[in-house]
Amino acid sequence: MPDLAGLLSYGTFFLVFASVFALIVLGLNLQWGFTGLFNVGVAGFVAIGAYTSALLTAPDYPNQIGGFGLPVVVGWLGAMVASGVAALVVGVAALRLRHDYLAITTFGIAVTLQLIALNAQALTGGPFGLQFIPKPLSGVIADNLAWNAFYLALVVGILGLSYVAVERLVRSPWGRVLRAIREDETAAESLGKRAFRFRLQSFVIGCMLMGLGGALYAHFVGYIAPEDFLPILTFQIWTMLVVGGAGNNRGAILGAFVVWAIWTLAGGVLREIVPPAHQARAATLQVVLIGLLLMAVLLLRPKGLIGERTVVHQGASTEAKR
Amino acid sequence: MLQLIANGVIIGSVIALGAIGLTLAYSILRFANFAHGEYLTWGAYLAWTALLGFVAVMGPMTPIEPFSFGWPLLLSLVLAAVVTAGLALALDALLFRRLRRRGSAITLIMASFGAALVLRNMLQFTYGAVPEYYSREIQVAIRLVPRDVLGGLRVTPDQLLVLGLTVVLVIALHLFLTRTTLGKAMRATSLNPQLASVTGIDVDRVIRATWIIGAVLAAVAGVFSGLTVQLRPQLGFDLLLPLFAAAILGGIGSVYGAVAGGLIVGLAESLSVPLVGAEYRAATAFVVLIAILLVRPTGLFGEKA
Numbered sequence: 001m002p003d004l005a006g007l008l009s010y011g012t013f014f015l016v017f018a019s020v021f022a023l024i025v026l027g028l029n030l031q032w033g034f035t036g037l038f039n040v041g042v043a044g045f046v047a048i049g050a051y052t053s054a055l056l057t058a059p060d061y062p063n064q065i066g067g068f069g070l071p072v073v074v075g076w077l078g079a080m081v082a083s084g085v086a087a088l089v090v091g092v093a094a095l096r097l098r099h100d101y102l103a104i105t106t107f108g109i110a111v112t113l114q115l116i117a118l119n120a121q122a123l124t125g126g127p128f129g130l131q132f133i134p135k136p137l138s139g140v141i142a143d144n145l146a147w148n149a150f151y152l153a154l155v156v157g158i159l160g161l162s163y164v165a166v167e168r169l170v171r172s173p174w175g176r177v178l179r180a181i182r183e184d185e186t187a188a189e190s191l192g193k194r195a196f197r198f199r200l201q202s203f204v205i206g207c208m209l210m211g212l213g214g215a216l217y218a219h220f221v222g223y224i225a226p227e228d229f230l231p232i233l234t235f236q237i238w239t240m241l242v243v244g245g246a247g248n249n250r251g252a253i254l255g256a257f258v259v260w261a262i263w264t265l266a267g268g269v270l271r272e273i274v275p276p277a278h279q280a281r282a283a284t285l286q287v288v289l290i291g292l293l294l295m296a297v298l299l300l301r302p303k304g305l306i307g308e309r310t311v312v313h314q315g316a317s318t319e320a321k322r
Numbered sequence: 323m324l325q326l327i328a329n330g331v332i333i334g335s336v337i338a339l340g341a342i343g344l345t346l347a348y349s350i351l352r353f354a355n356f357a358h359g360e361y362l363t364w365g366a367y368l369a370w371t372a373l374l375g376f377v378a379v380m381g382p383m384t385p386i387e388p389f390s391f392g393w394p395l396l397l398s399l400v401l402a403a404v405v406t407a408g409l410a411l412a413l414d415a416l417l418f419r420r421l422r423r424r425g426s427a428i429t430l431i432m433a434s435f436g437a438a439l440v441l442r443n444m445l446q447f448t449y450g451a452v453p454e455y456y457s458r459e460i461q462v463a464i465r466l467v468p469r470d471v472l473g474g475l476r477v478t479p480d481q482l483l484v485l486g487l488t489v490v491l492v493i494a495l496h497l498f499l500t501r502t503t504l505g506k507a508m509r510a511t512s513l514n515p516q517l518a519s520v521t522g523i524d525v526d527r528v529i530r531a532t533w534i535i536g537a538v539l540a541a542v543a544g545v546f547s548g549l550t551v552q553l554r555p556q557l558g559f560d561l562l563l564p565l566f567a568a569a570i571l572g573g574i575g576s577v578y579g580a581v582a583g584g585l586i587v588g589l590a591e592s593l594s595v596p597l598v599g600a601e602y603r604a605a606t607a608f609v610v611l612i613a614i615l616l617v618r619p620t621g622l623f624g625e626k627a
Contacts, residue, residue: 040431
């Protein structure tokens, strides 16, 4: 039954991508959902992770920096460190100011990183990107489908671990301070909480998860190029979080799967009904559709599918303010 | 050297026009509008459509010497500015106003980010991704300074016109903001919205005026960019970072700051070309942005952060 194999292969691909997105959305949820930080440069932080891990683990690239052939685990850790450092630089510059400044600064770093990815040939391979990114254990698990299933299990495992870790974080006293700052910074400061420091920590941890997501993506596909990290990626991640429900980690994961399903489905339908000559043009409709979805959710169901559970006890305030 | 400065001033005037609208919307509506760049793109393309319409009705455009274009382009510019203003008002009515009523300032940024992608992709769907030009006339650049003085200086008449019109628009806007009731109401709302509405200022009218001015200036900037470079669907998106950098550098809400910021960012971009290469030009705006946030986040002329 070749059809079943095809379907299985397609299914694992879909689930791996959705799980990687879910991990990135978890990172964004920590920043936006729990701390109220507006990161418009998600694609940039994902790209740093993907490129760092590729450069650390790939075999030696000719005429190019990098390709150190280190173990994949080192690459993933390196990805998290690199994204974290970039977040630290951006955070120190922008987090002391009003939230809009963070939006603009993160937008700026994503644009700048896209330029570096495209033009710094010696580091990033330019428009052709980086190839031969090692697939972990592909020597042991030779069968393609089996390897995909193995990688899916790996990614789901990492997603599960991250979910538990982030849940514990946001339920800890540290997480309560984050929400307190989000709701009323002056009140939190008056209780002796240094808002800037907490914001910076939340921002860096969130970006580290995004970097890890980028690395997981790179080692699954085996090839990355600047066009994998366009602003549309940021937009997809945001839509996933808003649709799923900001401030709720299960909502974040659900949103990733739902929006990725809609995106894939819309792409498939457009490919079916539009003649090949007009495919590039029709692909823009896919973006319009997701954009309209985001705006509709913002207007009609601002809390998303499963929104944040109200933690304020009855009598104090019935609804957590945004 | 002189040539780089001149190029910077011309890019800077496009950035300045765009940044004025951004800074006005930012200070009166209190959110960073990521869709503003798309008003530039739509303005530029709408003018191109109008121009094609004029050419279809009246025959090919005869250039007014010494420029590369004729009267039809100027008429198209006016038409495009009107339609772009309509577009901005429609987006406000459909999206931003409703979110504003709910009082969630930061959701507005996200909505504007979504609106930007929708607008850009709709434009690309309509017009395709191939670069276009208003006129294929080849323009002879005038040599203003001989080559042996600081590398010499050559500009096209189009570029000079862009510069001149920018100056005229900025002066007109200055007069509007300082001499008319509506202009004064806008400045009052920007300084203190509660106090402004208490004193009987019609805030809705101020908001409409803000969108119209911003969109008209954006459309003009878009056409200028299309005239001096080319028309691309990414025209506005590529300018968005320089626009933000200029608005913040000048100080949010300050029109003159936006003009100064635009010129500085344009000059920085242009002067960085020999140092880092043309491909990294856009990153210069980012460096300027980070520098101003670290050193003086209120901007050159701003009062509040």
